[in-house]
Amino acid sequence: MAGPVIELTEVSRYYYMGEFVIKALDNVNVRIGTGEYTAIMGPSGSGKSTMMHLVGCLDTPTAGTIYIDAEDTSALNEEDLAYLRNAKIGFVFQQFNLLAKMNALENVMTPLMYAGYPMRRRKEIAENALEQVGLGDRMKHRPNELSGGQKQRIAIARALVNDPSIILADEPTGALDSVTGEQIMDLFEKINSQGKTVIMVTHDPEVSGRCKRVINLRDGHIAEDR
Amino acid sequence: MFGEFVKLALKSMAYNKLRTLLSLLGIIIGVASVIIIVNVGESASQSIQEQIAATGLETISIFSRTQERSVTREFNFELAERLAYEVPGILTVIPMNQINTVTRWQRNSYRGTILGVSEDFAWANDYSSVVGSFFTDADSMQLRQVAVLGNSVARELFPQGSAVGEYIRIFREGQAKSYRVVGVMERKSASFNLQYNQSIYIPFTTFSNRLVNTDVVQSYVVRTEPGVDVLAVSDNIEEYLTRLVGSGNYSVFSPSNIAELAADVTDTLSAAMASIAAISLLVGGIGIMNIMLVSVAERTKEIGIRKAIGASPRRIMVQFLIEAMTLTLVGGIIGIGLGIIVSNLAVSFFNWTFYPLVRIYFLAAGFSMTVGVFFGLYPAVKASKLDPIEALNYE
Numbered sequence: 001m002a003g004p005v006i007e008l009t010e011v012s013r014y015y016y017m018g019e020f021v022i023k024a025l026d027n028v029n030v031r032i033g034t035g036e037y038t039a040i041m042g043p044s045g046s047g048k049s050t051m052m053h054l055v056g057c058l059d060t061p062t063a064g065t066i067y068i069d070a071e072d073t074s075a076l077n078e079e080d081l082a083y084l085r086n087a088k089i090g091f092v093f094q095q096f097n098l099l100a101k102m103n104a105l106e107n108v109m110t111p112l113m114y115a116g117y118p119m120r121r122r123k124e125i126a127e128n129a130l131e132q133v134g135l136g137d138r139m140k141h142r143p144n145e146l147s148g149g150q151k152q153r154i155a156i157a158r159a160l161v162n163d164p165s166i167i168l169a170d171e172p173t174g175a176l177d178s179v180t181g182e183q184i185m186d187l188f189e190k191i192n193s194q195g196k197t198v199i200m201v202t203h204d205p206e207v208s209g210r211c212k213r214v215i216n217l218r219d220g221h222i223a224e225d226r
Numbered sequence: 227m228f229g230e231f232v233k234l235a236l237k238s239m240a241y242n243k244l245r246t247l248l249s250l251l252g253i254i255i256g257v258a259s260v261i262i263i264v265n266v267g268e269s270a271s272q273s274i275q276e277q278i279a280a281t282g283l284e285t286i287s288i289f290s291r292t293q294e295r296s297v298t299r300e301f302n303f304e305l306a307e308r309l310a311y312e313v314p315g316i317l318t319v320i321p322m323n324q325i326n327t328v329t330r331w332q333r334n335s336y337r338g339t340i341l342g343v344s345e346d347f348a349w350a351n352d353y354s355s356v357v358g359s360f361f362t363d364a365d366s367m368q369l370r371q372v373a374v375l376g377n378s379v380a381r382e383l384f385p386q387g388s389a390v391g392e393y394i395r396i397f398r399e400g401q402a403k404s405y406r407v408v409g410v411m412e413r414k415s416a417s418f419n420l421q422y423n424q425s426i427y428i429p430f431t432t433f434s435n436r437l438v439n440t441d442v443v444q445s446y447v448v449r450t451e452p453g454v455d456v457l458a459v460s461d462n463i464e465e466y467l468t469r470l471v472g473s474g475n476y477s478v479f480s481p482s483n484i485a486e487l488a489a490d491v492t493d494t495l496s497a498a499m500a501s502i503a504a505i506s507l508l509v510g511g512i513g514i515m516n517i518m519l520v521s522v523a524e525r526t527k528e529i530g531i532r533k534a535i536g537a538s539p540r541r542i543m544v545q546f547l548i549e550a551m552t553l554t555l556v557g558g559i560i561g562i563g564l565g566i567i568v569s570n571l572a573v574s575f576f577n578w579t580f581y582p583l584v585r586i587y588f589l590a591a592g593f594s595m596t597v598g599v600f601f602g603l604y605p606a607v608k609a610s611k612l613d614p615i616e617a618l619n620y621e
Contacts, residue, residue, distance in 0.1 A: 082538035082539070082541075093618075098531075100528075
């Protein structure tokens, strides 16, 4: 296994609510290597969402340092963080979070637009990505014309389209029935086998059971890492 | 990216047509009123200029303003020649007297103006005959009783045509005098002091010696040399006349003078009105700001998603700015269309020729886009500063 793609050193994230301080994450150290398949588990309020937001560069820590591909993210401003999210991280959400007014193809093309690809190239790459997730025949459909499983496949295609090194999935099967959920998990395994680092935030033991590494969070601390 | 955001903006406008239209109403009305005011103003100004130009821009008219003998005796036939000789830039000066009276031919009669003018009158006013010709210097010198008919006069007196060679009778103090018709003039639109078509022209000498018997000249028509500054010549004439009879006893009119004055007045008026209308554009901008704020609030989730997949704050801002600009540009274009239609109707209502000021259309389109940027800036900045996590969790 190569060097860590993600490294959290003494990372804390506090929320200040008047006089109260909520320590969502408190002095956490984690290293995740390239190509790992990791589940982050824990009850609600344990800090797993906060950790995902921090790893996904949607949030910045109160203290500590996060390295993505050995790059210190605390030195980056909002513009650079957006660039980093675009290039290195692909998000998959429980509620899919597709752009409702756009069809499947346009949704998948959007990250490519922010990456600066010309129109024709965008279309090629996006079509290819949709083929990969088995939606080659649904490209012109809007999200509201598709099933939950199909929507999640679009979201996965969108996450993969810029060829990021990290896929961050937040309860990706949470809104799906068990059969569809299985299929989506198969897809993640396939993606992982192609060399992508996959991190899955879940509280479903069936999901974490399929991951190679499980990090258990409790009250902002790592309770277990196996 | 630019094209995509324009497409996206048009899409979301089409999605909620009524709301789009209502929020654009301010811009539409503002742009339309600017276009209407400018187009109607320009057409009015041009048609005034046309009427003035019909008078002949190279002519100057001089009138005596008093009956006082000390003044009127200076307004004589010789003054015409003296002016032409002593004021530079003058081609010729035509003395002109007139009376209103009745003229008859057989059983037809016509009440109108008899103008006594010198033989230069026709060419000095760029006025030609359609049948026969204007009278000559020989007619003038020999005090011949000849007449040239304005176009309408000829039609009234000779409905069957062929007036030339016939004798008309001009009535004056109960006496009728016969005049031989030597020509009929073309139609020519009226100037501020001459109804060309409704007048009968006879030699000035005949008028002063045989018809009325006077040594006074009521007015003069000055034709300037081509290319000279008509206003300067007009000033020099005034100076000359002031020395001769004192200011206030005469009037000098030049169409150029009037044209300039009219142009100034209409320009100032339409500029003032257009600026007021432009203010309504700013008011329209507030409508844009409002709808953009609503749009940002409604699309918080979309902004969150875009940020998560790699949109930087600057790009979110650009997206919403383009959207505001597209919105106001569409409003501007609708306003320009509406303005063109309404100004066209208004101008044809007044029977003017339509003179659209096309550069105003581009200015209006540009200005509405500027309004879009100006009033879209705050909502766009607000969108760009949204926290990605909060925006993502927004329902």
